[in-house]
Amino acid sequence: MTERxxxxxxxxxxxxxxxxxAIERxxxxFDGPLRCAGCTTVVQAVHGYPRRNGTLVDPYYRLTHRTEAPHDPHCxxxxxxxxxxxxxxxxxxxxxxxxxxxxxxPETDTAPPGAALLADTRSDGRDRLTIHPRRGHTLAPVLSAAAAIAAMISTYDDDPQARARFAARWKGERIAWEDFYFDVAQDARRLARVVAGRDHPVAVSGHVKRVGRTARDTxxxxxLATGRGVTHPPNGRWIHVRLMSKAPGALPREVGQRVLGYGRxxxxxxxxxxxxxxxxxxxxxxxxTTTR
Incomplete structure (x- = not known):
C-alpha cells in the first residue's frame, strides 16, 4: 500500500x-483554520517525518476526514x-x-526493410534501434497519457508520493516514473545517467532552443533547452539534448515550443x-508531439 x-x-x-x-517554519x-487551496474543505498541516526505513516524508496538508469532510467536486x-x-x-x-x-x-524493433534512408549506428558501433510501432498501433495514446501524468504530478509540486503512483511497463519490466519521464530543464543530468546506464525507452520534455542541421548537413x-551550464559529472562535459531526423518534416521547427519525444x-x-x-x-x- 503506497502512502497517500x-x-x-x-x-x-x-x-x-x-x-x-510554510509548515516547518x-x-x-499562517492563521487557522486552513482550507485546501483548490476548494473550501478544511485541512490540517502535517510536519515531515522519517519512515522506518530512514527515508523522509515531506510536510504536507491533509483532509481532516476523508469520508466526512472530502474535497469539493472537481478540486x-x-x-x-x-x-x-x-x-x-x-x-x-x-x-x-x-x-x-x-x-x-510499445516494444521496439530494428528498422524494417527499405529504411536505408534512416540507417545509422550507435556511437558504440552497434546497430541503432528505432521505434517502429506494430501495424495499426499509434504512439499518440502513450504520449498523450505521459504528458497528462506529468502535468498531474506537476500540480503536486513533483511530490515523490505522487510520482510513486505512476510507472512505465516495457517488456515486462516496471520502470519507475523518474527513470522514464524527464523535463530537461530540471532533469538533464539524471537523463544523461539513465540513458548511459539503461536501455529502455524514455520520454523527454523540453522547450526547443535551436533548430538546424548537423555539421555535415546530413x-x-x-x-532542447537544458538551462545554463548543465554538465555531466564526473567528466564535466556540457550536456546537449537533441532530437535528430533524416525524415523530412518529422521534427518540430518552432523555437520556444514545448515538445515531448519518446524512444530509445x-x-x-x-x-x-x-x-x-x-x-x-x-x-x-x-x-x-507538442505539449503545453
Missing amino acids: VGIPRAVDSAGRTFDRT VPQP RYDFDARVGRLHEEHRSALTKDGDVYELRL ADVVE WEHFEPEDSDNHYVNLWVDHASSV
Whole structure:
C-alpha cells in the first residue's frame, strides 16, 4: 500500500496561500483554520517525518476526514478523483496494478526493410534501434497519457508520493516514473545517467532552443533547452539534448515550443569535444508531439 498523496497548498483565514515549506517554519506563518487551496474543505498541516526505513516524508496538508469532510467536486488537489479520471481518459494506455498506474510502452524493433534512408549506428558501433510501432498501433495514446501524468504530478509540486503512483511497463519490466519521464530543464543530468546506464525507452520534455542541421548537413537537429551550464559529472562535459531526423518534416521547427519525444535515446561523447550529447533519432513524426 503506497502512502497517500498530500495536498501541496493551503489558504489561511486571512486568504493567504502557503505551500508545504510554510509548515516547518517557526513560528508557522499562517492563521487557522486552513482550507485546501483548490476548494473550501478544511485541512490540517502535517510536519515531515522519517519512515522506518530512514527515508523522509515531506510536510504536507491533509483532509481532516476523508469520508466526512472530502474535497469539493472537481478540486484540483483531490488526487484520488483526478487519478481516477486520468485512468478512465487514458485507459487504452494505462493499467492499474494495486495503487500504481502503469503506462504500457510499445516494444521496439530494428528498422524494417527499405529504411536505408534512416540507417545509422550507435556511437558504440552497434546497430541503432528505432521505434517502429506494430501495424495499426499509434504512439499518440502513450504520449498523450505521459504528458497528462506529468502535468498531474506537476500540480503536486513533483511530490515523490505522487510520482510513486505512476510507472512505465516495457517488456515486462516496471520502470519507475523518474527513470522514464524527464523535463530537461530540471532533469538533464539524471537523463544523461539513465540513458548511459539503461536501455529502455524514455520520454523527454523540453522547450526547443535551436533548430538546424548537423555539421555535415546530413540530418535535421532540434536542441532542447537544458538551462545554463548543465554538465555531466564526473567528466564535466556540457550536456546537449537533441532530437535528430533524416525524415523530412518529422521534427518540430518552432523555437520556444514545448515538445515531448519518446524512444530509445542514446548518448555520445566525441573525443575532440567537451560536449555530452543525448540524442533521439526520430524516423516518423508520431515519436514527437507538442505539449503545453
